[in-house]
Amino acid sequence: MLLNCENVCKDYMRGKLVVPVLKNVNLKVENGEYIAIMGPSGSGKTTLMNLIGCLDVPTSGNLTLNGENLSGMKSRRMADVRNQVLGFVFQQADLLPGLNAIDNVALPLLYRGVKKKERRKKAMEMLEKVGLSDRMEFMPNQLSGGQCQRVAIARAMAGDPQLLLADEPTGALDSQSGKQVMELFRQLNQEGITILMITHSQEVADEADRIYYIRDGILTAEKEDRAK
Amino acid sequence: MFENIKLAFQGIWSHKMRSLLTMLGIIIGIASIISIVSTIKGTNEQIKQNLVGSGTNAVTIALYQGDWTFDLDWNAIPEGVPPMNDAVRTQITALETVEDASIYTERNYVSNVFYQNTPYNGALRGIDRHYLGVNGYSVSLGRSFTERDYQNYNKVAIVDDKVAQSLFYGENPIGKVIEINKDPFVVVGMAMQSSENTPVINSLSDYDLYVGSSSGCVFVPDVHWGSLYRYDEPQKLCLKATSTDDMTAAGQKAVSIINSRLSVGEKSDLSYQSNDISKQANDLQKLTNTTNMQLIWIASISLLVGGIGVMNIMLVSVTERTREIGLKKAIGAREGRILWQFLTEAAVLTSFGGILGVAAGVGLSKIISQLTGAPTAISIPASIIAVVFSTLIGVVFGLLPAVKAARLNPIDALRRE
Numbered sequence: 101m102l103l104n105c106e107n108v109c110k111d112y113m114r115g116k117l118v119v120p121v122l123k124n125v126n127l128k129v130e131n132g133e134y135i136a137i138m139g140p141s142g143s144g145k146t147t148l149m150n151l152i153g154c155l156d157v158p159t160s161g162n163l164t165l166n167g168e169n170l171s172g173m174k175s176r177r178m179a180d181v182r183n184q185v186l187g188f189v190f191q192q193a194d195l196l197p198g199l200n201a202i203d204n205v206a207l208p209l210l211y212r213g214v215k216k217k218e219r220r221k222k223a224m225e226m227l228e229k230v231g232l233s234d235r236m237e238f239m240p241n242q243l244s245g246g247q248c249q250r251v252a253i254a255r256a257m258a259g260d261p262q263l264l265l266a267d268e269p270t271g272a273l274d275s276q277s278g279k280q281v282m283e284l285f286r287q288l289n290q291e292g293i294t295i296l297m298i299t300h301s302q303e304v305a306d307e308a309d310r311i312y313y314i315r316d317g318i319l320t321a322e323k324e325d326r327a328k
Numbered sequence: 329m330f331e332n333i334k335l336a337f338q339g340i341w342s343h344k345m346r347s348l349l350t351m352l353g354i355i356i357g358i359a360s361i362i363s364i365v366s367t368i369k370g371t372n373e374q375i376k377q378n379l380v381g382s383g384t385n386a387v388t389i390a391l392y393q394g395d396w397t398f399d400l401d402w403n404a405i406p407e408g409v410p411p412m413n414d415a416v417r418t419q420i421t422a423l424e425t426v427e428d429a430s431i432y433t434e435r436n437y438v439s440n441v442f443y444q445n446t447p448y449n450g451a452l453r454g455i456d457r458h459y460l461g462v463n464g465y466s467v468s469l470g471r472s473f474t475e476r477d478y479q480n481y482n483k484v485a486i487v488d489d490k491v492a493q494s495l496f497y498g499e500n501p502i503g504k505v506i507e508i509n510k511d512p513f514v515v516v517g518m519a520m521q522s523s524e525n526t527p528v529i530n531s532l533s534d535y536d537l538y539v540g541s542s543s544g545c546v547f548v549p550d551v552h553w554g555s556l557y558r559y560d561e562p563q564k565l566c567l568k569a570t571s572t573d574d575m576t577a578a579g580q581k582a583v584s585i586i587n588s589r590l591s592v593g594e595k596s597d598l599s600y601q602s603n604d605i606s607k608q609a610n611d612l613q614k615l616t617n618t619t620n621m622q623l624i625w626i627a628s629i630s631l632l633v634g635g636i637g638v639m640n641i642m643l644v645s646v647t648e649r650t651r652e653i654g655l656k657k658a659i660g661a662r663e664g665r666i667l668w669q670f671l672t673e674a675a676v677l678t679s680f681g682g683i684l685g686v687a688a689g690v691g692l693s694k695i696i697s698q699l700t701g702a703p704t705a706i707s708i709p710a711s712i713i714a715v716v717f718s719t720l721i722g723v724v725f726g727l728l729p730a731v732k733a734a735r736l737n738p739i740d741a742l743r744r745e
């Protein structure tokens with residue numbers, strides 16, 4: 101098992117008020133799975149992803165990633181886990197504006213201490229994979245939104261992660277670029293990468309092996325469609 | 329590390345105006361310190377040059393009674409002060425810091441020397457074979473003393489250019505006969521100190537001691553001294569140090585050699601002491617140093633203000649780049665890396681400011697010396713220290729913003745738009 105969430109709760113403090121955002125979330129993810137998480141805005145999807153992504157710690161409950169318990173982990177080790185086990189794709193592409201496509205993609209490898217020559221080689225390989233071999237030296241402001249997102253995916257993949265976390269990766273894209281990005285995810289999954297994706301779009305979610313729904317901080321496997 | 333510096337430069341370059349304004353405090357502080365230091369150094373070098381002269385590096389060692397030079401005119405020949413012989417001279421010239429030395433006897437104001445009927449009131453020195461060389465004299469007319477003059481007790485004399493003027497009214501002194509203690513001496517040469525060996529400052533009372541006497545000097549071979557005055561009068565020693573900086577040390581070593589030969593008894597206040605102009609120059613330099621050190625403290629305040637400015641702008645920069653920091657952390661940058669990134673950025677900013685400040689300070693001191701005529705000398709070590717110090721300011725004042733950046737919660741950082 102790659103990921104195991106057991107009774108994960110997350111509260112936020114708003115002043116003196118305790119606001120529970122995640123309530124007893126249980127989630128198991130096996131290697132190679134493609135999972136989509138859907139839910140209305142403010143339901144706690146990003147919060148859950150942050151917990152899984154070692155960016156935040158749960159209020160209670162247990163999270164194990166690759167057999168390693170995340171609670172009580174030192175911040176230095178958390179950084180290393182983010183660097184080596186995980187890959188992130190955010191809603192906005194979030195490239196560093198001062199670096200060109202290659203250097204952006206090579207960033208996780210830089211933090212890992214890989215030599216410059218190897219970094220570039222790997223980055224170019226990844227850019228080729230996302231279909232941007234003719235845009236390698238471009239700066240982010242010279243790329244379209246879809247191209248930026250593909251660079252971001254290349255960056256997330258550059259470190260050969262076991263789990264790819266994507267928070268609404270197509271949210272800011274038009275349908276054409278969105279399709280390209282989805283195609284890319286499907287291809288990566290077929291190559292064996294485990295994917296956990298947050299999306300608002302049913303069409304996007306249908307690509308996944310399993311769909312989870314989150315409502316008011318409660319995660320379920322069934323679609324609870326009251327409107328029906 | 330190198331990558332960080334490159335990135336820091338890119339950051340500085342992309343905010344040219346802001347970076348320049350941030351560096352301004354550092355630039356002004358460093359520039360004023362550099363120009364003050366240059367002025368101090370220039371003044372010191374001038375003092376040294378004026379007082380000591382650039383050539384001779386001569387140190388005079390004379391017998392002292394307490395704080396005063398032993399007066400030959402009024403005192404009996406002291407007990408326990410053996411005459412200095414060639415062995416002493418050899419021992420002193422063997423010192424590493426001593427180039428040459430000379431033993432001589434001297435009366436500063438004589439009344440028993442006449443040319444025809446004109447009395448001469450300057451100095452008279454009985455000199456050995458080395459004196460003229462050690463003191464930077466060159467014989468410009470006639471000849472110097474020869475070995476034969478010493479061996480045959482030839483009654484010959486050399487006058488300096490001042491005596492040639494005052495006693496002979498500018499006539500050629502060679503061949504003229506002067507009477508010393510009613511003994512006729514033939515002038516065989518005229519000697520003068522080359523101008524570079526003559527101190528420029530005239531106002532110091534010690535100046536006279538250094539050149540001997542302002543009204544000139546007559547030299548005779550030291551073999552006559554006993555019959556002209558008294559036998560075994562305490563002599564003086566004059567040594568030429570290898571460099572100006574060695575003068576004090578050479579003088580002290582020579583003094584201890586000479587004093588070790590004395591047997592004047594414990595209660596006596598007789599001892600040889602060195603009269604070292606560089607020591608006096610040092611005292612003068614210390615005076616200018618302390619006044620200027622205060623100026624440096626004032627200039628440092630501007631550095632402090634500059635440092636606070638750097639801290640301020642770095643804090644702004646951290647806030648502005650919250651999202652970048654969050655992203656880097658999400659990708660797996662450790663806290664240490666973020667810390668280093670901001671520290672190097674602050675340090676590069678301030679050291680760049682320091683370099684500009686040194687350049688501005690050098691320019692400023694050139695302008696000051698042009699306008700006021702104050703001497704300046706650029707100090708390389710001071711410039712290096714200034715740049716290192718401004719780098720340090722960057723590290724110190726960049727620490728708080730850098731820690732703030734490193735400690736940023738990646739969630740908050742990513743949520744911020």
Ligand SMILES: Nc1ncnc2c1ncn2[C@@H]1O[C@H](COP(=O)(O)OP(=O)(O)OP(=O)(O)O)[C@@H](O)[C@H]1O
Nearest residue numbers: 112113114121139140141142143144145146147148
């Ligand atoms: N730092 C915080 N402090 C207080 N409340 C927070 C904080 N972060 C998130 N929340 C609250 O937690 C809830 C869940 O937020 P989250 O970002 O997980 O929603 P989401 O499901 O990702 O929504 P969206 O689809 O709009 O991205 C929201 O009500 C939000 O206001």
Ligand SMILES: [Mg+2]
Nearest residue numbers: 145146147267
């Ligand atoms: Mg969200």
